[in-house]
Ligand SMILES: Nc1nc2c(ncn2[C@@H]2O[C@H](COP(=O)(O)OP(=O)(O)OP(=O)(O)O)[C@@H](O)[C@H]2O)c(=O)[nH]1
Ligand code: SF4
């Protein structure tokens with residue numbers, strides 16, 4: 001239930017969906033080069049907002065009831081002002097502050113991120129074998145070991161619960177789900193199985209036809225193995241709890257394609273690295289420019305409300 005997160009200041013869109021979280025893209029560059037990367041639906045190599053700019057946006061959003069922030073990129077840990085950004089965000093957000101990362105810099109950054117005010121991380125690990133890892137990320141296979149050390153470092157620093165992001169890809173890694181379940185059980189992580197996604201009309205294009213796998217049959221099998229199921233209020237996602245030799249593990253399903261329920265429970269407004277509100281990952285031309293409004297709280301305020309009111313569920 002999202003009700004727990006709604007306050008008297010929460011702004012709702014015209015479809016009755018409250019905006020309770022901001023998804024802030026901190027850059028559009030990465031030290032990996034995954035062939036399916038969607039860069040949060042933005043161009044690459046754009047200019048960045050400063051920590052001061054980000055704080056102003058967060059402050060305005062918080063005044064409208066936003067109490068959760070997710071940092072994404074590109075790769076957010078490549079920003080050398082990342083700790084300052086988190087500290088400034090923490091001043092205004094009392095709910096969860098989390099980050100999605102490829103994990104490579106976590107062995108050196110995890111403790112500092114936690115001390116700055118980050119609560120938890122999602123770490124992308126789309127394969128448990130180094131050959132496939134290299135094929136997907138286009139970086140040297142030995143970096144898989146660094147990612148695994150990043151997962152340990154995040155756990156040790158208390159950036160928990162750690163989530164491991166795994167995009168299921170036909171013919172590439174779809175046979176590794178059991179091994180990922182075991183890996184996550186051993187490493188005290190939630191496994192997120194993510195459907196390969198694309199915008200409407202692009203479903204007949206090369207990569208989607210080549211790599212998309214329906215998660216339904218996979219979910220059926222996991223459901224049978226599970227001892228119980230809970231929901232992530234975000235997107236109403238199913239999360240199954242399984243018993244393994246290494247203890248309990250949670251497996252969450254992220255199934256965005258043609259999923260009306262997913263969009264119905266979408267509570268996020270996006271902020272692009274170069275300073276726009278963006279209403280939806282999959283929508284194009286849905287930018288609300290705030291670059292020129294950062295020194296004018298009232299205009300920023302108006303733009304926040306305008307962006308929220310323009311949110312439309314993508315699948316409906
Ligand atoms: N279509 C769509 N896909 C999303 C959305 N949020 C996340 N995803 C997909 O899920 C992947 C993983 O998202 P993460 O950045 O790890 O965050 P999350 O799992 O959504 O958030 P938490 O549960 O709060 O950790 C993304 O790369 C997207 O492919 C969304 O709002 N819409
Ligand atoms: S690690 Fe994430 S941001 Fe980097 S290239 Fe891969 S999918 Fe894109």
Ligand code: SF4
Pocket residue numbers: 235256262263266279280281282283312313314315
């Ligand atoms: S409306 Fe749907 S597709 Fe768009 S961001 Fe929200 S959940 Fe994703």
